[in-house]
Amino acid sequence: MNRPARTAATHPVVPGYHPDPSVCRVGEEYFLATSSFEYAPGVPIHRSTDLVHWELLGHALTREDQWPLGTFADSRGIFAPTLRHHDGRFWMITTDVDGLGGQLLVTAQDPAGPWSPAVRLPHVAGIDPDIAWDDDGRCLVTFCATLEPRIHIMQVEVDPATGETLEEPRSMWSGTGLEHPEAPHLYRRDGWWYLMVAEGGTGRGHAVSIARSRSPRGPFEGAAHNPILSHRSLGHPVQSTGHADLVERPDGTWAILFLGTRPRGSFPGWHVNGRESFLAEVKWRDGWPHAVDSEVSVAAPGWFEDELAAPLGPRWVSPGLLPEDFVSPAPGGGVELRPADAPSGAAAMIAARCTEEHWRATAEVEPGTGTAALRVRLDERHWVEVRAGAGGLSGVVRVGDLEQTLTSLAFDGTAARLEVRSVPPTTGGPDDLELAAHVGGRELSLGRLDGRYLSSEVAGGFTGRMWGARAVEGTVTVRRLAVGPLEGA
Template identity: 40%
Template sequence: MSTADTATSVATTDTASTAGAPSTPSTAASAASTPSPATAPWPNPIVSGFYPDPSVVKVGGDYYLANSTFEYLPGIPILHSTDLRKWTVIGHVVDRPGQLHSFDIPTLGGAWAPTIRYRNGVFYLVITDAMGRGMIIFTATDAAGPWSDGIVVDGVHGIDPDLAWGDDGTAYITYSGLDTTSGAGPGAHEHGGILQVTVNLETGAPLSAPISLWMGTGLKFPEAPHLYHHGEYWYLMIAEGGTERGHGISVARGSSPSGPFEPGPNNPFLSARSTSRPIQNTGHGDLVETPDGGWAIIMLGMRPTGMTQAFSAMGRETFITSARFTADGWLEADPVMLNPRPEALVIDDGFDAETLDSDWLSMRRFASDFASLTARPGWVELSGDGSTLNDPRPALIARRQRHAFAQVSVVVDPGSSGVGGLAVRYDEDHHYEVEVSAGVVTARASVAGISQQWSLEVPAGPVTATLDFVASVGTSLLSQLTSDIVVLGAIDSAGTSHELARVDGRYLSQETAASFAGRVLALYATSGTVEFTDFHYEGSDSK
């Protein structure tokens, strides 16, 4: 069986033309020795910013990657690559109302941990709409979309579902036993281990009762299972240790997709715990064949900074490392090494297209509810409804912050009665913003219900709001602990620059905010209509 035909097996063919037919793994895929190394070190992260819980599938010479998006829309981005190095967003699974129960989803809920697979000309993506619809199977014949409305796996309550097919075509969903959807599940710290059902993929009906496959090695939260058929074994790869610093990847193997499974001798075989590596929290991985016939694991990780590596401003990102099957048939992997791309990323958006580009996100409702690109050509107009950034459904469009050091600006025209601006947001409780109204600019920092603001009067007319993410330059030990400093500023209509405030970036980090997403850069309106143009982002991982 081939991943070009089915995602059950980690052996792949070079084309997708043999869909449905069994194939013999190539010599490179079957060899017990280490495969040929890549010609250059992997870039890491391969996808920077808020792209957690990655899953990848190889179809012929193409790779497709999916990530969690939680309460953000459009949901579940699909990225494409031909070399596992350069990735481009080609679409989203969730691009219309009803596919997820997004409108009332609480923070931390929504689109959790997809698995993307391919079989017989169809892409499958299985995911949990946590605190929403439940476990859902989406399908498409083109990974770029459109994707189906989604079929609920009836009565199965768990997270991080995986999809694999047995040699006889039976579809197996293997998942982590944490109930976030029935309302009757265990508490947040109780766990059912790794479970499995067989399913009818056309109806979503389970064909068997859940069975227990593995509780892991004893570390907390066994989750993110992925099942692979390679050689004579079925491999069950999981994450355990929690998604924090103890995160790691472990493996077990058995003679059938339902086990019984024998744990590997060196679990967790991939982890950064108790090390000083610049990439921490490595786990939640998916195994894939590389273009040169070797193996790699794509996983989430974080880049904590500061003197004690305490704060991860970018949240959970997507990383890669080389892996291999050893002579005795077990998986091993290299440490995940930091190798940021040297070039700066520059994004300019003059809002002169007919639609927003696909990197703009909104919260729990689609931007079409409150955004217009036609009211004033060359501008995006946002209509506020009284909701602020403290509320669950603000009128905002946002892009991910992709780099530790970045400069962001946008021209804001509030007219005579609008209020809105430019923000960096982690969640409803953690955000900094530069807000513009007629003749006034206000910088505000909100952290866990505590808010401080700084205001100044400016000449009438549009204002350029700015956010700069810079390194702390203090000389004290305390100043060296933080992740970064966020400088909130504005350039008024007369061309005068104003620095309104400098605030500590650590409060907008994964460790402090603790919600599951990451930093986004938001344009927002709280009341009236506010128009924006000339959005500019320039980011780099070098100071």
């Protein structure tokens, strides 16, 4: 069977929930930061040499002196970073929408860390901060002002060492008039300063527009061909395109990274992996950027297997608490997990992003006297999990206020391989989720769920599906976690 080509026009270069990409180049290498919301550690940092193949280095926010870990509700917390390299250091500024509020700024010599304690910008009220320096070295923060009578783009000079504002914020060009202008970024090119924003809301109407000025403070004039990037009202497999960042390659060509979704199934379309990071090319004409599809090949996913050891690798995060707060080495290999709830109420789990449309994930567990689970989570009110423990095997689902056990079977309490599969849908959804356990060489079915119930269209929010393991009761051992593409899908 001939399959459509896997190109950047239709497949993300950083798959799974990695929204709000911000990219900078240092020499021959590119570095990328994305939003993390309630998950800890926060703000993943990736590295690439070609903008297509990305390696996860670590996270910028890992400690209490940077942000209040575990306090964020679903899809709250850390919004929309900007990553820049200036004066020999990496700078990452982002929004803490809860916690201590306002913007926070951290720096590092090495993007893999460690990153500095956070400098707070308490008087920059809004979201989506950008950081740039003018020709005199003055630091400008441009942001989406959400507390004003109308949402629009503003800018203020700050002292990056203290976080203090040095002037009254000024209003800036705020797009073409579409709703919710946000995600501003400033660039310098050929004597012009460019201000790029997202507008239209982070749904199907999302768009990217741009303006230019001789000064980073404006006034700015919008491009006649705005928006420069949008898939609204198009039958494109990638939708909700916006919140973008530009980057220049060493050879002088430019590219744009942006978020998008991959909805599937019947109307209105259901996306489950969250907003992912995509790549397009940029052509400059008459001093203005034009985004065009990239036809570069994107590699198909392989099988990932982790014979777990503490401390865990950077792939593993948790809603609220840091993994090290409830994970320890297990005798004989693997890790022991303990039940733990974050201050926000989120149940601790070691979690990784779901990255493909159809996949299967497994967990090899030894529950002992406790209960272990393999969970697929969209948020704390929308999840499925396979459980194994002294009380038996079960498939459990939660959708909103409803929590239901789909199937229960007896279990001897020693060892099991738990499995969740994302399979082609039987109805009009994006997929079905099959729950199973493997014990003594036999596969035991534990239920099936329409994947629409774990979609952003049902649950709302800004994240995507995560998969991983947790302890429901008692201390449990997890020897191995694995995930890969579903054969034949």
